[in-house]
Amino acid sequence: MELTNDDSFDPTPKLKSSPVPISFISFNDDDKSCIRCGDIFTETSDSNRQKYCKKCLLCYLTNITDKNIYLD
Known part of the structure; x- marks a missing residue:
């Protein structure tokens, strides 16, 4: 007999x-x-001092036009 959970x-x-x-x-x-x-x-002002490119970040944000949730 196999147990199944219909409310999973x-x-x-x-x-x-x-x-x-x-x-x-x-x-x-x-x-x-x-x-x-x-x-x-550009470096973040927190203790991690992470670096990022403002121009490429803006391009990324303008190219993400859908409302899907992505893994990366």
């Missing part, structure tokens, strides 16, 4: 991979400028 609920949404590449951050701490557009990185 999956709280995890159906995530997809983003069609727009995330190219506004660098994974190399030594990078001073964006590899995509050449602009100098």
Whole structure:
């Protein structure tokens, strides 16, 4: 006899991979400028001092036009 739960609920949404590449951050701490557009990185003011490219971040945000939830 197999037990089944008809009231099962999956709280995890159906995530997809983003069609727009995330190219506004660098994974190399030594990078001073964006590899995509050449602009100098902006650093966050918190203790992590993460670097990102403002121009590429703006392009990313304008290219994400749908309301889907993405994994990356």
